[in-house]
Amino acid sequence: MTRRRSDARAGAAHGLRIARVLLSTQYATMLEYRAEIVLWALSGVLPLIMLGVWSGAEASGGPAATGGLSAQALGRYFLSAFVVRQFTIVWVIHSFEEDTLAGRLSPYLLQPLAPVWRYVSAHLAEQVTRLPFVLAMLALVFLIHPAVAWLPSPPRLLAALVAIPMAFALRFAIQWILTMLCFWTERAAALERLMYIPYLFLSGLVAPLEAYPEGVRAFALATPFPWMVHFPAQLLAGAEVPVGRGFAALLLWTLVLVPIGWSGWKLGMRRHSALGA
Amino acid sequence: MAMIRALGLGKTFRVADKQPGLAGTLRHFVQRRHRDVPAVRDVSFSVEPGEVVGFLGPNGAGKTTTLKMLTGLIHPSSGSVEVAGFRPQRRQVDFLRRITLVMGNKQQLIWDLPPLDSLRVNAAVYGIDDAEAQRRIRDLAEMLELGEELRRPVRKLSLGQRMKAELLAALLHRPSVLFLDEPTLGLDVNAQARVRSFLAEYNRRYGATLLLTSHYMADITALCPRVLLIHQGSLMHDGSLAELTNRLAPCREVRLELREPLPASTFAAYGTLEDLQGRAVRLLVRRERLTASVARLLAELPVVDLEVAEPPIEELIGQLFRREPAR
Incomplete structure (x- = not known):
């Protein structure tokens, strides 16, 4: 019993050391590409564009045209969606596909660490690199448009700070399943583009779910998409939101999808032909 | 007990069979055809601990495919393989800690950072504590004649310096079985000699088993008392280089x-x-x-x-x- 406990402690310390070293190394790599990351972050301003579109609708048709959301609520929602989007962007399918085709996956496979952790750490390091840019963008918007400026209450902020990484984990799990198709097709990333369409419309990136007809909203809520953007964005914006249901949905979808991704990995490894290696 | 044992090892790849030109493309789009290409057929051999064995054969002979099966990167289509008492395709942690694969045309070092950063990652992954990692880096760097290069971004290193740093990264966990696929590829004569003498020294110092493919016969003659000759996926010779020369000439x-x-x-x-x-x-x-x-x-x-x-x-x-x- 004591030995098992000390083994577990040693295992945890080993895991923490790997995480620390991987994150710091990936962060150093990301800093080499900081200009590129800023450009990528700039390409994620869709919620801010949608804010302009919906503000126009609200100005001409009043809150009735925007599902009962006021101009201020819309502003806060889309700004929150922008923040959520910045910290839930997943590109593992592209780097995995590239690594597989170029034979870079082989060295990873020969080390006693599941390659997925390298990709997870690269994403987390990239998020840290994005952070100053996101803060600067928010400050700029608040400066230009002080009416939408707000500070979430500490409990809401805390809940959002938990929900955003959970949303990232769910999005990563979904894309990891598609990524595993790289073992069967050389252009699995094309499938991700297909997946982007339901993600765009059902997640709440182009419109808050409140603006959707009841049937569409009910359908969206039965998918994992709104929990990845709409739920954490509304948490951050301080809007009415089913907190318990949101966290349960994030957790359940992740628990369902992670084993599927893991099985895909196992099956893929059997098929792996070490392309280019 | 043999360190490497392959018995009736075979690998067949299924590849698309497409005719050239537009008609071939359209036909392939409508009706895909595949054919089975045997890359390795019924290969059997064993390697004892501490042996250095050269793996010879022309391009496409099946050398790299065999190495991939021995390291667990791909699953064999037939036969069985055992390395250090493990079945490689199961990729158990204890197996991965005992082996390494160095590929002359591929790199594991992080391109934009100095090799020391990649070495830090490897030390953490293999659970080598900082003091021990420093000691090993110092020893291996000395054997490889590497110094300041370890602090320069990998992209700024010459091919020879990069290859030496790759070797250091691949050997930091002190593996007992080394698979080397063209480790001197593209290196100048001096760098080739340095890599060869390093591998001989590593084998002597740690009693490691080496299985090496190379197109440079100098690598084989300098390092390998025994050679395996593979051609069109089949093993044609297993013995000393002198026996091979006698047989061929x-x-x-x-x-x-x-x-x-x-x-x-x-x-x-x-x-x-x-x-x-x-x-x-x-x-x-x-x-x-x-x-x-x-x-x-x-x-x-x-x-x-x-x-x-x-x-x-x-x-x-x-x-x-x-x-x-x-x-």
């Missing part, structure tokens, strides 16, 4: 320079006349008769100069591959 070439020209019939008693140009003669003499024939030539003919040439092994192997009919 049963004769030696004896070049003579005579004081005066002699008729061709003179040489029939010594070997097979290959060429006669005035005073210059080329004879082929069977290995087992070489000493006796040379002694007689010197004693009986007016010889000014005599040279015995061994045909280059690359040439012999090349001839063998050309002779073998495609299957």
Whole structure:
């Protein structure tokens, strides 16, 4: 019993050391590409564009045209969606596909660490690199448009700070399943583009779910998409939101999808032909 | 107990069979055709702990595919393989800690950062504590004659420096089985020699088992007392390089320079006349008769100069591959 406990402690310390070293190394790599990351972050301003579109609708048709959301609520929602989007962007399918085709996956496979952790750490390091840019963008918007400026209450902020990484984990799990198709097709990333369409419309990136007809909203809520953007964005914006249901949905979808991704990995490894290696 | 054991190992890849041109493309789009290509067929061998074995064969012979199966990167289609007592395709942690694969045309170092950063990651992944990692880096860097290069971004290193750093990264966890696929590819003569002497030293110091593929015969002759020759996926030779040379070239070439020209019939008693140009003669003499024939030539003919040439092994192997009919 004591030995098992000390083994577990040693295992945890080993895991923490790997995480620390991987994150710091990936962060150093990301800093080499900081200009590129800023450009990528700039390409994620869709919620801010949608804010302009919906503000126009609200100005001409009043809150009735925007599902009962006021101009201020819309502003806060889309700004929150922008923040959520910045910290839930997943590109593992592209780097995995590239690594597989170029034979870079082989060295990873020969080390006693599941390659997925390298990709997870690269994403987390990239998020840290994005952070100053996101803060600067928010400050700029608040400066230009002080009416939408707000500070979430500490409990809401805390809940959002938990929900955003959970949303990232769910999005990563979904894309990891598609990524595993790289073992069967050389252009699995094309499938991700297909997946982007339901993600765009059902997640709440182009419109808050409140603006959707009841049937569409009910359908969206039965998918994992709104929990990845709409739920954490509304948490951050301080809007009415089913907190318990949101966290349960994030957790359940992740628990369902992670084993599927893991099985895909196992099956893929059997098929792996070490392309280019 | 053997460190590496392959028994009836085979790998068949399914590849798309597409005709060239637009018609072929359209036909392939509508009706995909595939064919099975056997890359490795029924290969069996074993390697003892501490042995250094060269893996020879032309491009596409199945060397790299075999190495991938031995390291667990791909699953065999048939047969079985065991390395250090493990089945590689299960990729158990204890197995991965015992092996390494160095590929001359691939890199594991992080391109934009100095090699020391990649080494830090490897040390953490393999659970080597900081002090021990520092000690190993110092020792290996000394053996590889690496210094300041470890602090320079990988992209700024020369090919030779990068390869040495790759070796350091691949060996930091002190593996007992090394699979090396063209480790001197593209290196200049000095860098090749440095890598060769490093591998020999590593083998001597740690008793590691090495299985090495290389197109540079100098790597094989310098490092490998034993060679495996693979061609079209099948093992054609398993033994020493000298045995291989004897098998491929049963004769030696004896070049003579005579004081005066002699008729061709003179040489029939010594070997097979290959060429006669005035005073210059080329004879082929069977290995087992070489000493006796040379002694007689010197004693009986007016010889000014005599040279015995061994045909280059690359040439012999090349001839063998050309002779073998495609299957």
